[in-house]
Amino acid sequence: MRKKNENGAAAVEFALILPVLLLIxxxxxxxxxxxxxxxxxxxAAREGARYMAIHDDTVEAATAAGxxxxxxxxxxxxxxxxxxxxxxxCAEDKQVTATTSYTLTTATGFLDAFTGNIVLTGKGTMQCGG
Incomplete structure (x- = not known):
């Protein structure tokens, strides 16, 4: 009885599984x-809402959020x-809600081809007047 030649079988198996492992x-x-x-x-949204609730200054609150x-x-x-x-x-009996937005840039660029621009948002709400 002859033995089958299994030289290179591990390399073929590795080549088949490598793309899946890289995707993961x-x-x-x-x-x-x-x-x-x-x-x-x-x-950032919580910080922007907090700053706006205390100081009631849109420009500085947006800077604080950023x-x-x-x-x-x-x-x-x-x-x-x-x-x-x-x-x-901002008035004493009101609440302020800050909404922050950011367009995500992916690290590898691999997902950009499938997803396009990914816009993330965050929200924070505070009672006006501190």
């Missing part, structure tokens, strides 16, 4: 960076403010 690795990296950006946006965005570039974070009850400024 890229997915883990991209998801973790997107999750970190989302957490940074939530923190600066609180962690690893994100402050110039890429946009912040909008809305007041409860249709108000146009």
């Amino acid at each position: 690795l890229i997915g883990i990296i991209e998801f973790s960076l997107a999750f970190n950006a989302q957490l940074s946006l939530n923190q 600066n609180a965005a962690g690893r994100l570039d402050p110039s890429t974070v946009t912040t909008r403010f809305a007041f409860s009850g249709g108000a146009t400024e």
Whole structure:
């Protein structure tokens, strides 16, 4: 009885499984960076709402929100403010909601072909008047 030649079988198996392993690795990296950006946006929105509730200055509150965005570039974070009850400024009995937005840039660029632009948003609400 002759033995079958199995030289190179491990290399073929590795070549078949490698793309799947790389896709999983890229997915883990991209998801973790997107999750970190989302957490940074939530923190930035809370900080923007807090600053607006205390100082009632839209420009400085937006700057404070951008600066609180962690690893994100402050110039890429946009912040909008809305007041409860249709108000146009902070009043003692109103709440201010800050909404931060950021267009995610992926680290590998692999997902860009499939998803296009991914816009993340964060929200924070505070009672006006501190």
